[in-house]
Amino acid sequence: MTRSGPDDAFEAAARALGATRIAGVDEVGRGPLAGPVTAAAVVLDPARIPAGLADSKALSARRRQELSDLIFQTAEVSIAHASVEEIDALNILQASLLAMQRAVAGLVRAPDHLLIDGNRLPKILPCPAQAIVKGDARVLSIAAASIVAKVARDAIMVDLAQQHPPYGWDRNAGYPTRQHLQALLDFGVTPAHRRSFAPVHNILYQDKSITP
Numbered sequence: 089m090t091r092s093g094p095d096d097a098f099e100a101a102a103r104a105l106g107a108t109r110i111a112g113v114d115e116v117g118r119g120p121l122a123g124p125v126t127a128a129a130v131v132l133d134p135a136r137i138p139a140g141l142a143d144s145k146a147l148s149a150r151r152r153q154e155l156s157d158l159i160f161q162t163a164e165v166s167i168a169h170a171s172v173e174e175i176d177a178l179n180i181l182q183a184s185l186l187a188m189q190r191a192v193a194g195l196v197r198a199p200d201h202l203l204i205d206g207n208r209l210p211k212i213l214p215c216p217a218q219a220i221v222k223g224d225a226r227v228l229s230i231a232a233a234s235i236v237a238k239v240a241r242d243a244i245m246v247d248l249a250q251q252h253p254p255y256g257w258d259r260n261a262g263y264p265t266r267q268h269l270q271a272l273l274d275f276g277v278t279p280a281h282r283r284s285f286a287p288v289h290n291i292l293y294q295d296k297s298i299t300p
Contacts, residue, residue: 093142094231096134098203098220107201112229113192114205115184116144116237120262121272121288122255122280123245124169125180127187128237129195129202132229136162143225144238156239159232166194167240176284185210191233205230252278 102110115127138158140151147155159165168190170183178186189210192202202217204210205227209219223230242261249258254271255278262268262280264287272281272291281288 102201109199111199114233122262126241127191128233129191130232131164144234
């Protein structure tokens, strides 16, 4: 049978075990060379789930914005980030987990069950949690989290693009497109770049040589 999109099977299983506040959690921005990594935690209202929730990567920017607005109107949402400095200090995996941990902690009321995209869980969580691979395409609450996180991070990158126009962040969100890589060569590294990522690191140190 072909999967048509995310459903509420994981939420229903958690409710059957007594959970009443189930949050889906996802992050965006692990691959870019610039900007923060952003996470969201979303507690959907089972009676007011917006139609059309899907993995944010499968939606147009306009549709993501429309759904993000609906999610904020009908659900409880928390968005959090890990900074470029934290990414460089911790590594991108640990920074992503930190952003997810912060998003969960930012919910107005603590959840009693978490559904988290991926195969790793943050270390500090307030309740039982499940890691679900490809959860943004399988689980409604994680899909909702992926949408609001993507919209929030894209807005940050549009703002950063105004400060650093050559890199095209309003269009590439900091990912290593041809334009972005060429701008790195032509204009150098900005404070918004992740220095631990190879293309940025290589440019920073390309003129340095080791002498005996």
